[in-house]
Amino acid sequence: MTALPLSRLPLDPQPAAAGPLRVALAGCGVVGGGVLPRLLDRPDVTLVSVLVRSPGKDRSPEPPPGLVVTDPAALLAREPDVVVDTLTDASVSLALIRAALSRGIHVVSASKQAVAGDVEGLSALAMATGATLRYSAAVGGGVPMLETVRLARALGPIRLIEAVLNGTVNFLLNRLGAGHPFDAALAEAQAAGFAEADPSADLTGRDAAAKLFLLSRAAFGPGARLPDRVQPLSAAFQPGPAPVRQLAVADCAGGQITLAPVAGDPLFAELADAGNAIRITLADGRTLSRSGLGAGRAPTAESVWADLTDLLTSRVGAGADGAEL
Structure with a gap:
């Protein structure tokens, strides 16, 4: 084409x-x-x-x-x-x-x-x-993230966005945490339709970075920019005993995407397979959250x-x- x-x-x-x-x-x-x-x-x-x-x-x-x-x-x-x-x-x-x-x-x-x-x-x-x-x-x-951001904005100014935005990486991190080899976990993700034949956008964090930018723009206006820091996932990554997520975080000053432990946060720690989730914190402390499948055909x-x-x-x-x- x-x-x-x-x-x-x-x-x-x-x-x-x-x-x-x-x-x-x-x-x-x-x-x-x-x-x-x-x-x-x-x-x-x-x-x-x-x-x-x-x-x-x-x-x-x-x-x-x-x-x-x-x-x-x-x-x-x-x-x-x-x-x-x-x-x-x-x-x-x-x-x-x-x-x-x-x-x-x-x-x-x-x-x-x-x-x-x-x-x-x-x-x-x-x-x-x-x-x-x-x-x-x-x-x-399948998670209505942009709609959730717009709903939050209707309730008041947004202070913080926290999200797991890439179902493929979440699937891989769950498999790696269970002791699966990286290559085997990636092949399983591809066979399940979660990962493309070329998974580089997922593994480098480009996919999550683009999504966080669009969410930030919806939350904070046209002045939003791409995340300042994006941590990739590679075969060299060694997960510890606590669950780890590719966590996207943004406020009005900027954003970042890191591989972060989330053991004390049930919204993110309990995300199975290709799950995605978002939590929006308003300036007055109220929160809105959504979760669901974030990758795959359906x-x-x-x-x-x-x-x-x-x-x-x-x-x-x-x-x-x-x-x-």
Whole structure:
């Protein structure tokens, strides 16, 4: 796939169409494959195109052959109302999101690296064209973390965010703590669909850093920045007797991601497998917390579908003020 042809697409906003919602699905891997069956089954949705890198690759489920394209420009040429972005290549994803929003096409994205890479620019573009940008699935998988932050902000100023944001790393830390070898734990995570074939974004902390940035922006405003410190996880890591988590912490001054012992904190210490959790502390001391599965096909696809359902409910165009979540 290449993003180059997207620069040649017209920038005129596309009018909202009557009838079923026309949806283009970008990516048909772990997450996209979880979204695909619902898109095909819903009478109020028409799937117009599916973007894949390798059309001959075996997939489960298989997209209808007549809908498969390998060029992002061809995806947009099908004139969707909404692009559902589940791509793993952040550069292609970001180019596609920009191209869609520039034409007034609504976007639901699960790509935290793409959205975090230019969230201000994407938000401004959505506002300018009346499109809607939603990215709940980019943070927390099946845990509504962005929604929880927005709920907290409605209650008062936020003082602190503490979270476990990467289900793959949480799975690995649980296995390492139980005495499993690193390579065996990673292979198990990949077989379970928690880890990608290339897990570097998880292990280096880039995935959690992008998520913490998006949460910080929602909590503290556009001045938020990427974490100042990000500790990676490698085969050299030796866990002690106490449970350890990849703990993301942020306040209005900045953030960090470290491998921290959490024995005295049941919210984080008891997270099983690919669990994620968040605790938000308000300035007055009140706290809000949520937990659940943070990786894998089902929880992330569910979060994508929740964003898409919001667009279905508003019948695309009702939120033509550049709504963002």
